[in-house]
Amino acid sequence: MAVPGFLRQFQRHFSKVYEPYWVKLLKDGRHWDYEAIPVVGPVFEEYKNFKIHEAYARWCNEHGNVVREVFPSGGSCVHLYHQEDIAQVYKELDTLPLRSSHQVLARYRRDRPHFFSSVGLGAGTGEEWLRLRKMIPHFGEPYDILRGDLEVVADDLIDALKSELDENGEVDILQWLYRWAYESIGIFALYKRLNAFTKHGREEADLMIQAADITNEIIFLTTCNMGDFEEHYKRLVPVQDFSCSVIGRLAAEVVFEQDFCILKKMIEKHADEMQDVITVLQDLFQGAMHTAATTIGVALYNVARHGSIQQEAREELMKYLPEKDSRFSEVPQYGEGIRSLYSIIMETLRLHPPTIGNGRVTKKESVLGGYLIPEGTMVVLQTQVASRLERNFERPMEFLPERHTSLRTSMRNRMSVIEPFGRGRRSCPGILFARNQMNLAIAKILRNFEISYHHEEIDFINKLHNMPDRPIKLRLKPLEH
Numbered sequence: 001m002a003v004p005g006f007l008r009q010f011q012r013h014f015s016k017v018y019e020p021y022w023v024k025l026l027k028d029g030r031h032w033d034y035e036a037i038p039v040v041g042p043v044f045e046e047y048k049n050f051k052i053h054e055a056y057a058r059w060c061n062e063h064g065n066v067v068r069e070v071f072p073s074g075g076s077c078v079h080l081y082h083q084e085d086i087a088q089v090y091k092e093l094d095t096l097p098l099r100s101s102h103q104v105l106a107r108y109r110r111d112r113p114h115f116f117s118s119v120g121l122g123a124g125t126g127e128e129w130l131r132l133r134k135m136i137p138h139f140g141e142p143y144d145i146l147r148g149d150l151e152v153v154a155d156d157l158i159d160a161l162k163s164e165l166d167e168n169g170e171v172d173i174l175q176w177l178y179r180w181a182y183e184s185i186g187i188f189a190l191y192k193r194l195n196a197f198t199k200h201g202r203e204e205a206d207l208m209i210q211a212a213d214i215t216n217e218i219i220f221l222t223t224c225n226m227g228d229f230e231e232h233y234k235r236l237v238p239v240q241d242f243s244c245s246v247i248g249r250l251a252a253e254v255v256f257e258q259d260f261c262i263l264k265k266m267i268e269k270h271a272d273e274m275q276d277v278i279t280v281l282q283d284l285f286q287g288a289m290h291t292a293a294t295t296i297g298v299a300l301y302n303v304a305r306h307g308s309i310q311q312e313a314r315e316e317l318m319k320y321l322p323e324k325d326s327r328f329s330e331v332p333q334y335g336e337g338i339r340s341l342y343s344i345i346m347e348t349l350r351l352h353p354p355t356i357g358n359g360r361v362t363k364k365e366s367v368l369g370g371y372l373i374p375e376g377t378m379v380v381l382q383t384q385v386a387s388r389l390e391r392n393f394e395r396p397m398e399f400l401p402e403r404h405t406s407l408r409t410s411m412r413n414r415m416s417v418i419e420p421f422g423r424g425r426r427s428c429p430g431i432l433f434a435r436n437q438m439n440l441a442i443a444k445i446l447r448n449f450e451i452s453y454h455h456e457e458i459d460f461i462n463k464l465h466n467m468p469d470r471p472i473k474l475r476l477k478p479l480e481h
Helices: 005-015 021-025 052-063 083-092 103-110 126-135 140-163 173-190 199-223 229-254 262-288 291-304 307-320 339-351 409-417 431-448
Strands: 066-070 076-080 170-172 358-361 366-368 371-373 378-381 449-453 460-463 465-468 473-478
Touching: 052 066, 052 076, 052 460, 076 083, 083 366, 083 378, 103 199, 103 229, 126 262, 140 173, 140 431, 140 473, 170 173, 173 199, 173 229, 173 262, 173 291, 173 431, 199 229, 199 262, 199 460, 229 262, 262 291, 291 307, 291 339, 291 431, 291 449, 291 465, 291 473, 307 339, 307 431, 339 431, 431 449
Parallel strands: 076 378
Antiparallel strands: 066 076, 170 473, 358 378, 366 371, 449 473, 460 465
């Protein structure tokens, strides 16, 4: 019986063997050895100035899709820039993925077995990490229940911004977004107000935010083998002592309360593992205080410099929030259907992601970019650089939210590869919380203020997370209606 024509086409299409992009670069059909990878480093100045992302981009431009960096200590890592190699690593390491960062924090926790029975989510690997990750309940249900409470925190942010405007009608938006993020995770994780907007509670909140920032910086420097590990560790101890004492006190204050929160959910299932519950809680606070807040600040900075983008977004928002005090928590799907918000956030994550990428340790010998990469090699997935390459995005250095209004599969695939919150099992556990909070804060601010920026262009530094190199001073003009 003859095979119909459309079936023959189907068979021919799917019988084709997929060939990686680098196959056509090989002269003899064989991969290159590990020693053939272009080598850079050791690097000092850019790490010290927290401008290493500039070196990462330069290496890609000068040497191609695979680069090996030699550390001052003698070790090395491999940087991957091509989206196919990045996707392959995520796929191969989806089961219990390994990474080698956060070792200085692991040292702190191992030195205190009376407080910690594990090293936590950042440094944990294998089954230990998986056990801790499974302690975190699904974020959807608690977020739905706490939406109204989280909006009250956002309203407090709006009131604080109005009261803190200087004589030029400007405010350093980031410091208030960090306080808002700290207050919000207090509601979500503990169902407790932490008073970050009040004079009474602001001092402790700012110290906690500073402690998280210093911890990130030390993790970054030690992971990159910059400086003396013992000196970095000595610097870490007091800030972690303070942070742990505050989190422990807050947990003790709410542990017997009946209100719904992430901590209560974890205790219900893991009451006999309280040390690990508190460790996971600390990691949630550490991860929540900077990334979403910084992304919101940078998104507002970009919108402030593009009047037409801001106007279009506000016009769409007014359909969902006809009054300035309309409840965002009552918008269907909590704002996920507001295309302007989605596009602004996605373009900010593309152009100014919260991290340079992700690190992984290979669990088997692999061919990446045409090179044979041994088992146990640390690879850095350079998603920030990939998001700024013309082969992935047209006019990559321009802020163009409209590029995300299309639901074409090609755009979704490109964004999924460079996802700044990671992919697979080791993706950020708070991604749903972060995205919802970004929708909420940007919507409330744009609905209450006309924003503009009147200072020098902002550049960025990297201290584990990408951060602006100067305050984001926005001029906020309160809207009448």
